[in-house]
Amino acid sequence: MLYSPVDLSQKQALVFEQWTPKIVAQMNDTHFKVVKIQGAFVWHSHPETDEAFLVLDGAMRIAFRDGHVELRAGQMFVVPRGVEHKPYAEHECALLLVEPAGTVNTGDAAAGPTAPSDAWI
Secondary structure, eight states: OOOOOOOHHHHHHTOOSBTOOEEEEEETTEEEEEEEEEEEOOOBOOTTOOEEEEEEESEEEEEETTEEEEEETTOEEEEOTTOOEEEEEEEEEEEEEEEETTOOTTTTOSSSOOOOTTOBO
């Protein structure tokens, strides 16, 4: 069997489109996805699951209806299931998302830049 690590720097270098998460690994029913973001996303929630954001490079804010959290490289935050949130990055930011397989990036939002939930890189 071949054992090799997932190189997150190498994987994020292969992502060219913003707001389009790409799967880099799977553990049981959980996907690890790299994504680059800039600007504001849509307000949305994930009624069935928590969603983890780990900043690899840059900085971002996750807005909530009653406040926000600021994250920079090396920091992470878990948005609890059902909590409406809106990610934002002033400058391009690279993230690792950890969420159940099949999770749609726009959650329950009626509109927004929905990305395929099964794209590997």
